[in-house]
Amino acid sequence: MDVSSIRALRGPNLWSRRTAIQAVVTCHGSECDIEELPGFEIRLRERFPEVGHLVPHDAFDPVSLAHVFEFAALGLQAQAGCPVTFSRTARTVEAGVYQVVVEYTEEEVGRLAFECAGQLCRAALDDTPFDLAGALRELRELNENVRLGPSTQSIVSAAQARGIPFRRLTRGSLVQFGWGSKQKRIQAAETSLTSAIAESIAQDKELTKRLLRAAGVPVPRGRPVEDEDDAWRAAQEVGLPVVVKPQNGNQGRGISVNLGSEERVRQAYRHAISCFDEVLVEQYLPGHDWRMLVVGNKLVAAARRDPPTVVGDGTHTVRELVDIVNSDPRRSDGHSTSLTKIRFDEVALGRLAEQGYSAESVPLLGARVVLRDNANLSTGGSATDVTDDVHPELAAAAVAAAQTVGLDIAGIDIVCETVLRPLEGQGGIVEVNAAPGLRMHLDPSFGKGRAVGEAVIDMMFRGGPDGTPDNARIPLVAIAGTNGKTTTSRLIARIFEAGGKRVGLTSTDGIYVQGKRIDTGDCSGPRSARNVLMHPDVDAAVLETARGGILREGLGFDLCDVAVVTNIGQGDHLGLNYITTVNELAVVKRVIVEHVAPGGAAVLNAADPVVAGMAGHCPGDVIFFARDKADPVLATHRAQNRRVVYAEPDALVCQEGSAKHAIPFSRIPLTHGGRIGFQVDNAMAATAAGWALGMSWEIIEQALEGFVSDAATTPGRFNVFDYQGATLIVDYGHNPDAIEALARAVESMPAARRSVVISAPGDRRDEDIRRQTEILGRAFDEAVLYQDACQRGRQDGEVIALLRRGLAGAERTRHIDEVNGEFLAIDTALARLRAGDLCLILIDRVDEALMHIGGVCTSQPQIS
Numbered sequence: 076m077d078v079s080s081i082r083a084l085r086g087p088n089l090w091s092r093r094t095a096i097q098a099v100v101t102c103h104g105s106e107c108d109i110e111e112l113p114g115f116e117i118r119l120r121e122r123f124p125e126v127g128h129l130v131p132h133d134a135f136d137p138v139s140l141a142h143v144f145e146f147a148a149l150g151l152q153a154q155a156g157c158p159v160t161f162s163r164t165a166r167t168v169e170a171g172v173y174q175v176v177v178e179y180t181e182e183e184v185g186r187l188a189f190e191c192a193g194q195l196c197r198a199a200l201d202d203t204p205f206d207l208a209g210a211l212r213e214l215r216e217l218n219e220n221v222r223l224g225p226s227t228q229s230i231v232s233a234a235q236a237r238g239i240p241f242r243r244l245t246r247g248s249l250v251q252f253g254w255g256s257k258q259k260r261i262q263a264a265e266t267s268l269t270s271a272i273a274e275s276i277a278q279d280k281e282l283t284k285r286l287l288r289a290a291g292v293p294v295p296r297g298r299p300v301e302d303e304d305d306a307w308r309a310a311q312e313v314g315l316p317v318v319v320k321p322q323n324g325n326q327g328r329g330i331s332v333n334l335g336s337e338e339r340v341r342q343a344y345r346h347a348i349s350c351f352d353e354v355l356v357e358q359y360l361p362g363h364d365w366r367m368l369v370v371g372n373k374l375v376a377a378a379r380r381d382p383p384t385v386v387g388d389g390t391h392t393v394r395e396l397v398d399i400v401n402s403d404p405r406r407s408d409g410h411s412t413s414l415t416k417i418r419f420d421e422v423a424l425g426r427l428a429e430q431g432y433s434a435e436s437v438p439l440l441g442a443r444v445v446l447r448d449n450a451n452l453s454t455g456g457s458a459t460d461v462t463d464d465v466h467p468e469l470a471a472a473a474v475a476a477a478q479t480v481g482l483d484i485a486g487i488d489i490v491c492e493t494v495l496r497p498l499e500g501q502g503g504i505v506e507v508n509a510a511p512g513l514r515m516h517l518d519p520s521f522g523k524g525r526a527v528g529e530a531v532i533d534m535m536f537r538g539g540p541d542g543t544p545d546n547a548r549i550p551l552v553a554i555a556g557t558n559g560k561t562t563t564s565r566l567i568a569r570i571f572e573a574g575g576k577r578v579g580l581t582s583t584d585g586i587y588v589q590g591k592r593i594d595t596g597d598c599s600g601p602r603s604a605r606n607v608l609m610h611p612d613v614d615a616a617v618l619e620t621a622r623g624g625i626l627r628e629g630l631g632f633d634l635c636d637v638a639v640v641t642n643i644g645q646g647d648h649l650g651l652n653y654i655t656t657v658n659e660l661a662v663v664k665r666v667i668v669e670h671v672a673p674g675g676a677a678v679l680n681a682a683d684p685v686v687a688g689m690a691g692h693c694p695g696d697v698i699f700f701a702r703d704k705a706d707p708v709l710a711t712h713r714a715q716n717r718r719v720v721y722a723e724p725d726a727l728v729c730q731e732g733s734a735k736h737a738i739p740f741s742r743i744p745l746t747h748g749g750r751i752g753f754q755v756d757n758a759m760a761a762t763a764a765g766w767a768l769g770m771s772w773e774i775i776e777q778a779l780e781g782f783v784s785d786a787a788t789t790p791g792r793f794n795v796f797d798y799q800g801a802t803l804i805v806d807y808g809h810n811p812d813a814i815e816a817l818a819r820a821v822e823s824m825p826a827a828r829r830s831v832v833i834s835a836p837g838d839r840r841d842e843d844i845r846r847q848t849e850i851l852g853r854a855f856d857e858a859v860l861y862q863d864a865c866q867r868g869r870q871d872g873e874v875i876a877l878l879r880r881g882l883a884g885a886e887r888t889r890h891i892d893e894v895n896g897e898f899l900a901i902d903t904a905l906a907r908l909r910a911g912d913l914c915l916i917l918i919d920r921v922d923e924a925l926m927h928i929g930g931v932c933t934s935q936p937q938i939s
Contacts, residue, residue, distance in 0.1 A: 076140045076200075077101040078193055083182050086601055087670050088629035089663055093161050093178045096148070096185040100141040100164075102171045108137035112200070119143065119199040123207055126150050132163055139164075140196060141173035147192035148177040148185075155214035157184060167653040174653065184218045219407070224248060226263050226513035229528030237532055238546045240633055242605065252535070253547025254632075255579065255613035259535050264484050265510040266535055273481030274509040278323045280355055283480060283507050290479045292472055293503035295490075297357020306344040307337050309356035316359040318505075319343035321351035332448040333359050346422075360490040360502050364450040365461070367473035367487040368516055368527060371534040374470040376516035376525040377462045377494060383417040383446040383455035387438025393427060394419065394434045397446070405518075406455075414520065417446055417455030458515035460522030461494055468497035476504050484531060486511025550576070550615040551608075551632060552764055553667040556641030556686075558813045559757045560599075560619045562792045563641055566745070566761035566782055568617045573778040574770055576615040579607035583619060584790060584921055588612060595922075600624030604631025622654070622663045630666060636675040637767045638667040638693070639760050643685040644812035645843075661685045671695040676767035678760055681709040681719075698767055700759040702752065704728075718766065720759045725749065727759055729766055736772055738762070743779045750823045753816040754784065754793065786929060791921040793820070796932040800910025802826065805928060808917055809836055811846040817915060818854040826913030830857035832904045833917045834897065835878060837869035844874060845881035852885025855915070857907070859892045861900030863919050898927050905931065 080099040088095065105111035109129075120126060126146055129138045136142075142164045149162040161178040179185025191210040198205035223231060227248040234241050234252050242251045248263045260267040265274070276282055284294045296313045299322055300306040310317040319340060320330040329350040331343035340356070347354045368376040385396035400406070401416040408416055417423070419434070423446040427433060430444065438444050450456040469489075477485035491502025498504075516525045536545040550571070554564045561582045568580045568587070580587040581603040586594040588610055594603065599621035607616050608631070620630070643661050654660050668677045668689045680686040681699035687708045690697045700720040701709045713719045716732040726737040726749075740749035743758050758779060765775040786794045791807035802824070808817050821829065831851050835844040851858065860878045862871070875893050882888055894900040897919055904914050918924035 076103070076106055076144065076193075076196060078144070078189070081186065081189060082627060083179075083185070084176070084629040085182070086629035086631055087633060087666060089625060089666060090163050090176045091161050091178070092633075092670070094180070094182070094185075094629075095161070095176045095178050096182070096189055097174060097176045098189060099167075100144055100173045100175050102140045102173065106140040107171050108139060109143060110137065112140075114202075115199055118202055119195070122198055122205040123147065123150065123195055125154050132165075136166070139173065140200075141175055143199075144192050144196055145175045145177060147195050148175075148188045151191050151195075151210060151214060152177075152179065152184060152188045155184070155188075155211050155218060157181070157214075157218055168655055169653075181218055181221050183221050184214060187214055187217055221246060223250075224263070225517055227261065229513055229517050230261055230264070230531045231528075233526070233528035233532040236529075237536070237544060238548075239532065239536060240548065240608075242609070251609065252532075254551070254608040255549040255616065256577070256611060257545070257547045257549055258609070258611060259547070261531070261535075263510050264513055264531070266483060266531070268483045268535065269509065270481045270483075276480050277482060277485070277507050277509040280320070280322050280506060284357075286479050287476055287504060287507070290475060292476050292479065293498055295358035295360050295503050295505060297355060300344070300354055300356050303341050303344045306354065306356050307340050310334070310337075310340045313356070313358040318357050318359050319347055320355055320357075321347050322353035322355045323351060330449045330451075357505075360505065362490050362492040362502050365489040365491065365494055366458070366511075366515060367465070367470070367489060368511060368513070368525075369474050369477040369482075369485045369487060370527070370530040371483060372474055372478070373530070374465060374473050375462075375530040376460070376527050377465045377470075378458040378515045378519055378522075379461050379494075380450035380452070380515065381457050381459070382448060382450045383423075383457075385417075385438075385444050385446065387440055387442035387444060389437065389440040392435045392437050393432055393444055396438070396444070397423075414457065414514075415453055415455055419446070422447060452512060452515055457520035460516070460519040460525065462516075462525055465494045466496055468499075469494055472498045472504070476507050480507045482507065482509055483534065484511065485509065548634075549608075549613065550768055551618065551635045552616070552637040552639065552768070553618050553620045553630075553632070553635040553670075554639045554641070554760075555620045555622070555664040555667050556639075556680075557644050557810060558808070558816065559641040559753060559760070560621075562745075562754070562757045562784065562789050563639060563760045563764075564617050564619045565789055566757060566778070567639070567764045569782050570761060570765040570768075570770055570775055570778040571615040571617065573774045573781075577612050578615050578617060579610055579613035580617045581607055581619055583621070597621070601628045601631030608632060620667055622660065625663055625666050626654070630670060632670075634670055634672040634675070635667060636672055637678060637764045638671050638675075639678040639764050640664060640668060640680065640686045640689060641756065641760055642680050642683045642812065644683065645810070645846075657685060661689070665689045665692055668693050678763040678767060680756070680760070681706050681712070684708075696767070698763045700756070700763050702755055702759075718763070720763045720766075722749065722755055722759070727755070727762060729762060738772075738776055738779060742776060743782075745779070745782055745784050751793065751820045753820065786925045790925055791918060793817075794925065796928060798905060798908060798914075798932050801908040801912040801914060803905075803928065803932065804913070804915045805918055805925065806915070807919075807921055809919075810839070811843060811850060814847045814850045814917075817917075818850055821913065821915055822854060824913060827909070827911040828857070829855045829913050829915070830859070830904055830907065831855040831915045831917070832859045832861065832900050833878065834861045834863050834900075834919055835874050836919075837874055841877055844877040848878045848881030848885075852882045852888045855888055857890040857892075857904075858882060858888050859894055859900045859904045861894045861897055863897050897924060901927060 084095045109115050145162045145164045152159045157180050159178040163176045165174045251260050287294045300309050316333045316335040318332045329347040334340050364380045366378050397419050406414040406416045473487040486508035488506040513527050516527045538544045554560050568578045571578045577589050581598045583597045583599050585592045586598045599619040601624045604618045669692050676696040677693040678698045681701040698718040699709045699712045702722040704721040718731045720729050726739045729736045740746050746754045794805040796803040860875045
């Protein structure tokens with residue numbers, strides 16, 4: 076068994092909505108059916124008993140080693156604690172070759188699971204050992220290291236529940252919510268709304284106390300100290316007992332409390348200064364340690380924090396009791412679980428000594444042994460939820476403290492006897508913390524958890540003027556198809572712009588933001604889509620979505636408002652990535668339709684049966700378009716009073732029920748008066764998308780009227796030039812359907828003599844390359860065939876030979892030239908042109924070819 080082409084599908088994909096690892100698995104001989112491998116399944120289950128039932132998705136398929144690999148990769152993740160349930164193995168057209176897809180929640184863990192699954196399969200085949208415990212341990216440790224911590228995850232989960240898209244920006248806890256101009260970010264419990272000044276104030280405990288005291292909030296007396304002697308003087312000033320702590324500390328590090336002697340004060344100072352540069356001595360407030368969580372202007376959770384403690388049983392030593400407590404699965408060394416392991420260090424030993432214990436002492440049954448004075452969870456403390464008990468005046472004091480400092484999310488530390496009474500007269504606020512931990516509120520040791528993640532999201536994404544919650548999305552249109560995608564995408568972008576939106580556009584010739592190209596090349600994949608959705612100046616996204624990106628990585632978004640499928644026709648790129656038929660290609664391009672938001676719509680070409688068949692897969696509405704008003708699919712849709720777009724002799728018509736809106740072709744220059752059929756299709760698709768988005772007819776018509784198919788607006792898409800009285804048409808058409816559409820368009824244009832310049836990408840099938848010149852042979856008098864520098868796996872002369880073969884027996888073409896090089900081919904054709912001629916130039920390197928042609932042409936007229 077060979078495993079190759081491992082890739083991560085990071086968005087909705089051909090197989091499912093879930094993220095997944097995909098691989099190509101090649102099985103040899105008897106590996107295609109494990110029944111032909113004597114004893115294999117027994118050996119497999121001996122090594123991994125939890126592998127489960129080996130039942131292929133297609134019940135008629137024998138269980139191959141690829142299927143075993145699938146179930147092993149899924150089962151290993153599940154046993155390691157990852158919440159994964161989806162997997163699939165599919166045969167390809169090649170015998171013994173399978174595509175294996177397995178869900179992951181963390182990509183690194185999914186990839187490691189594939190490695191372990193391969194090792195397991197080889198061990199079962201070769202009857203060699205497999206360290207299951209070691210594999211699961213490695214998977215668990217990796218998962219714990221890379222997954223989001225509980226605080227961040229609670230906010231992410233709340234966003235998902237609200238339909239807010241998110242993207243993790245680093246391996247840490249930096250997460251973006253929302254798209255484009257609506258995006259916001261968090262890092263743990265700190266948001267992009269958090270003031271840097273407020274955070275700086277919160278880190279300075281003395282400054283925080285001064286501000287709170289000025290605002291009338293109770294705080295303990297105290298001051299910063301310069302050295303050990305000054306620490307003792309400060310302790311005498313405020314009165315024993317005191318607290319010694321870092322002025323800029325966190326997570327309880329360096330804090331010593333309830334210090335009642337000079338020796339302990341000096342020792343505490345030395346401990347704090349060894350960790351931090353500045354130390355504070357303040358009054359010790361008797362009572363319990365309470366944490367209040369303030370989000371926005373509300374107290375959303377409260378907990379009593381208790382220091383790490385063990386209870387004697389009369390049998391075990393203190394050290395053993397600590398080990399027993401730390402064995403609780405809720406406790407870990409970091410912050411990935413609800414509790415942290417108790418630190419058994421010098422501080423703990425010192426606290427034990429104060430109580431007359433050592434590490435080897437055996438406390439009496441029921442004796443409570445405190446291991447630290449502070450109650451921070453990060454040092455092993457525990458929490459009890461008291462949210463429902465907090466007195467309104469005490470809650471108001473906590474909110475006032477957060478607002479005084481200026482924090483949108485704050486952890487307010489209070490020491491007092493009870494939360495059932497106001498704070499005045501029984502304690503004070505000892506700290507205000509930025510980016511507070513949420514663990515104690517999500518999953519307290521005792522009491523019920525609180526929806527603090529939801530509170531954070533509600534604060535970050537408050538409802539709009541109509542009161543509806545903001546889901547932080549911007550309008551998103553995805554466009555797929557064989558031909559017309561780029562022109563349709565640009566036209567939809569123009570509609571958004573006419574409506575006052577700042578548009579991010581991805582296409583096969585680059586990424587554009589507000590009309591400015593910020594990246595070049597083929598940018599129709601998911602990475603480019605994600606880049607646009609991350610751009611802070613984008614109010615609306617128009618994403619040309621190519622099949623290659625979907626197969627390679629999945630979609631770059633989870634849902635779209637409108638999905639446009641222009642056509643499928645005879646298809647393109649068939650034979651690549653195991654997509655060999657038009658129907659298989661349609662399943663790939665249908666992915667955007669399957670991921671239309673419930674309130675969105677799919678815009679589908681009714682004249683293309685394969686595209687029309689996608690309607691049943693759309694969760695939202697469907698708008699059909701077709702030039703022929705009598706098209707059966709469109710006519711049926713129209714009879715059901717649903718939205719359709721079609722062409723009449725002089726206008727594009729949008730109809731829903733009895734309501735019609737006509738846009739004259741004279742106001743849509745792209746269509747050249749309605750004579751260029753494929754441009755009529757593009758205009759209908761874009762108009763339908765604008766209609767689906769709720770744009771006004773005034774805005775749609777303004778965009779259509781101002782859109783011209785020239786080299787600046789739609790480079791390489793039916794650009795028309797004048798060359799010494801001859802007409803040049805420059806296009807990027809590169810498949811039989813595009814060539815057929817171009818040939819029909821050219822036939823509608825008068826010309827004394829017609830010539831064509833053509834090559835073909837080498838990664839197309841032989842029949843597709845031949846078919847292009849078969850079509851052209853009926854429409855052109857002369858042809859210049861050229862071979863470009865990049866043959867995409869073909870031998871020299873192979874593409875030109877296939878093109879020439881397509882011209883064998885051509886009805887019209889009588890003169891054929893063969894040229895090496897795109898620009899030389901263009902110059903060869905131009906040298907023969909006379910006034911009144913027409914030349915179709917099918918270019919490969921769009922920008923360079925247009926620059927070359929533009930250098931010799933004097934104008935770019937529009938055909939009326």
